[in-house]
Amino acid sequence: MNITIKNQIQLDGETELIKQVYPVQVTEKNDQIYLVYQNEENEKVIIKCGVEELVMTRYSTPKSIMRFHKDNPALVAIPTPIGTQHLMTETDLYHFDIENNRVRINYQLKQIETEAVFADYQLEIQW
Numbered sequence: 001m002n003i004t005i006k007n008q009i010q011l012d013g014e015t016e017l018i019k020q021v022y023p024v025q026v027t028e029k030n031d032q033i034y035l036v037y038q039n040e041e042n043e044k045v046i047i048k049c050g051v052e053e054l055v056m057t058r059y060s061t062p063k064s065i066m067r068f069h070k071d072n073p074a075l076v077a078i079p080t081p082i083g084t085q086h087l088m089t090e091t092d093l094y095h096f097d098i099e100n101n102r103v104r105i106n107y108q109l110k111q112i113e114t115e116a117v118f119a120d121y122q123l124e125i126q127w
Contacts, residue, residue, distance in 0.1 A: 002024060003022050003035055004021050004125070005020045008123075009119055022038065023037060023038075032048055032050045033098070034046060035125070043058055043060045044059040052094075053069045054068045054094075062077075062079045064077065064078055071091075073088050074089050086112060087112060089109060090107060091106070103123075103125045105121075107120075109121065
């Protein structure tokens, strides 16, 4: 089985489309789906998703955690060359479709202090 991750990113008037496909291990536990795979940098990635929230943890150095909540902004930590950036995701659409093995999330990545928008994203994960 494979995981397909499609991400449309809008930044500074430009749109970038990214599609990634990896072999995936799928586990269901306590009404949550766990998707475990290795990315192109050979880092272990775990996506935990349910009806209200998705958490994506990339076991890089340092570890990267992205969180998306259906109703509330969520804090995220993203490693960059200048250190870990603490940002916030604000989710406009969160659709967890267990019958079709799919999650769709539209969100904005924002600065915490000013809530200035860094970029807009349309993310779809299918397995």
